[in-house]
Each structure stands twice: as C-alpha cells, then as structure tokens.
Amino acid sequence: MDPKKPTAPWDRRLGAGEERKIFDHLPNHLYFVKNEKLQLISANRAFLDRCGYSEVEEIIGLTDRELFPLELAEKYRQDDLRVLESGQPLNGIIELFPNRIGDPEWFITDKIPLRDDHGAIIGLCGVVRSYERTRIELQPYLDLRGVVEYLKQHFAEPISMKDLASKLGISTRQLERRFRATFNTSPRQYTLKLRILKACELLAGTSMSVTEIALATGFYDHSAFSRRFRSTMNMTPADYRRRNSRYRRALKRPLQPEADSEDPRH
Structure with a gap:
C-alpha cells in the first residue's frame, strides 16, 4: 500500500458511529444502516426519535417489522x-413513512448498498426526508428558477433588475428581498460571482489575455475586472492563472519522490 495514502490506518482510528454524526445536524433527515439480514445497525438521532428510542444501542438488531406497521415494513x-440483490442504489423512492405522531406521511428515501473490503455486499444505508417539507424548502428556489437561469445565460450582458422583476410580476424591491432571502446575496452580487467563475474557467483553460477575458465576462476593462477578481479570489488573475497552470502540469506528470517536489518557496 502507498504509505502516503492514509485511508486504511485512518479508518481503523475512526471511532464507531463517528461518520454518522453529520446526519445529527441535518434537519428533517432520518439516517439508518442495516446489515445483510436487514437488521438495524446504526441510525441518527432523528431516526431514533421517530421510532421512540433514545440510544442507538436500543435499535441494534431490530428489523422494520418490529418498528413499523406490517404493510409499510x-x-x-x-x-x-x-x-x-442488484448491488445498485435505489434513489428517490416516494413512499409512506410514519410521521412524529405515527400517521403515514409521504417521504423520499434513498438507499445504497454497503460493501466490505472485498466488494461483497454486507448491508445498506439510507436517508429518509419529508416529501412535503422538501417541497416547501425547495419552493423559494423553484420560484426564482427563471431568474437564475436568465442570469446564468446573460451574466456577461448589462442586466436590468427592473426587467428581471417584471418577469416574476413583482417589484424590484421584492425581487431583491426574495433573492437575498433565498440565496443570501443580491442578484447583482450573484451575477458578479457568475462572471468571476467564468473568468476562472477561461484563465485556467484558454490562452486569452486578461483584457479579453475581462470583456468576455461583462467587465468594462482590465482594471475593473482585476479589482473585482482580487476582492473575490484574494489573488490577481495572473496569479490564478500561474497557480492553476502549475496544478494542471502536476496532474499530467508522474508522481516524483518527495525530494523532487516543487520549491516550497512558491
């Protein structure tokens, strides 16, 4: 094994259940793990609460038949x-699942197989989330989808906030408020980020000059572009191009012994 790859030693040091902790901080997500006998092995706090348990040790070894109505189980x-049996993920299952008071409610479930070091399937894990709550959470993004798509397609052009607002049949102030509440930024700042993102792509993947890239991404001149780029990326366009070029060259060449690595002063 390559000594520079820490995966196996790191896995052995990882405490039991540590990897599931992220699911304890995802609101409205129920997470579970089952072995090949379809017995529960692990679950997050939301799953435990939904099933009426306080500790994960209490559900280990239980099956769905012991937790849910027979037809659902x-x-x-x-x-x-x-x-x-297939060894393939099963995503986007829309199914009934008991809510907090035990009544069936529509949920979305994703399941994936789990394998051992030899590739044999030894169980599965899944995430369950409320269909209605997911729809409600997504609705603000869906409402602004037309505006976002327009910005993505026309970011290099002068954009009128008044025209954007009229597409939704709302005022400019309402558009600003709804956009900021949804994306935590204004439409103008979102557009500037799109311009910088495209500029990064052009700096890394083309030989266009900085001035050409500035004009192609909607900036008036080299100076305005460089100021905005530096404030966003904390480096100049030229620095970004040099760093990215070194990274691309490093990807293409074979790995070298550590003593032959790039001068650390750079």
Missing part, C-alpha cells in the same frame, strides 16, 4: 432486497 423490506 414489507414495502421497506422489498426495496432493501432489491438493493442487496
């Missing part, structure tokens, strides 16, 4: 078997 089991 059988549906979950059939989906689990499909994942285990």
Whole structure:
C-alpha cells in the first residue's frame, strides 16, 4: 500500500458511529444502516426519535417489522432486497413513512448498498426526508428558477433588475428581498460571482489575455475586472492563472519522490 495514502490506518482510528454524526445536524433527515439480514445497525438521532428510542444501542438488531406497521415494513423490506440483490442504489423512492405522531406521511428515501473490503455486499444505508417539507424548502428556489437561469445565460450582458422583476410580476424591491432571502446575496452580487467563475474557467483553460477575458465576462476593462477578481479570489488573475497552470502540469506528470517536489518557496 502507498504509505502516503492514509485511508486504511485512518479508518481503523475512526471511532464507531463517528461518520454518522453529520446526519445529527441535518434537519428533517432520518439516517439508518442495516446489515445483510436487514437488521438495524446504526441510525441518527432523528431516526431514533421517530421510532421512540433514545440510544442507538436500543435499535441494534431490530428489523422494520418490529418498528413499523406490517404493510409499510414489507414495502421497506422489498426495496432493501432489491438493493442487496442488484448491488445498485435505489434513489428517490416516494413512499409512506410514519410521521412524529405515527400517521403515514409521504417521504423520499434513498438507499445504497454497503460493501466490505472485498466488494461483497454486507448491508445498506439510507436517508429518509419529508416529501412535503422538501417541497416547501425547495419552493423559494423553484420560484426564482427563471431568474437564475436568465442570469446564468446573460451574466456577461448589462442586466436590468427592473426587467428581471417584471418577469416574476413583482417589484424590484421584492425581487431583491426574495433573492437575498433565498440565496443570501443580491442578484447583482450573484451575477458578479457568475462572471468571476467564468473568468476562472477561461484563465485556467484558454490562452486569452486578461483584457479579453475581462470583456468576455461583462467587465468594462482590465482594471475593473482585476479589482473585482482580487476582492473575490484574494489573488490577481495572473496569479490564478500561474497557480492553476502549475496544478494542471502536476496532474499530467508522474508522481516524483518527495525530494523532487516543487520549491516550497512558491
């Protein structure tokens, strides 16, 4: 094994259940792990709460039949078997799942197989989230989808906030407020970020001059572009191009011994 790759030693040092902690901080997401016998092995706090348990140790070894109504448990089991037998993920399952008071409610479930070091399937894990809550959370983004697509396609052109607002049938002030509430930035700042993102792509992937890139991404001149680029990326366009060029060259050449690595002063 390559001594520079820390995966195996790191995995052995990782405490049991550490990798699931992220799911304890994702609101409205239920996470679970089952072994090849479809017994629960792990779950996040939201899953435990939904099933009426306080500690993960209490659900280890239980099956869906011991937690949910029979008709729902059988549906979950059939989906689990499909994942285990096919070895393929099963995503976007829209199904009934008990809500906090035990009544069936529509949820979206994603399941993937889990394999051992030899590639054998030894279980599966899944994430369950409320369909209605997901729809509600996505709705602000969906409402502004037309505006965002317009900005993506026309970011290099002068953009009128008044014209954008009229596309939604709202005032400019309403557009600004809704856009900021959804994306945590204004339409103008979002457009500037799109311009800088495209500029990064052109600096890294083309031989266009900085002035040509400035004009191609909607800036008036080299100076205005460089100021905005530096404030966003904390480096000049030329510095970004040099760093990216070194990175691309490093990807193309074979790995060298550590003593032959690039001068650390750079």
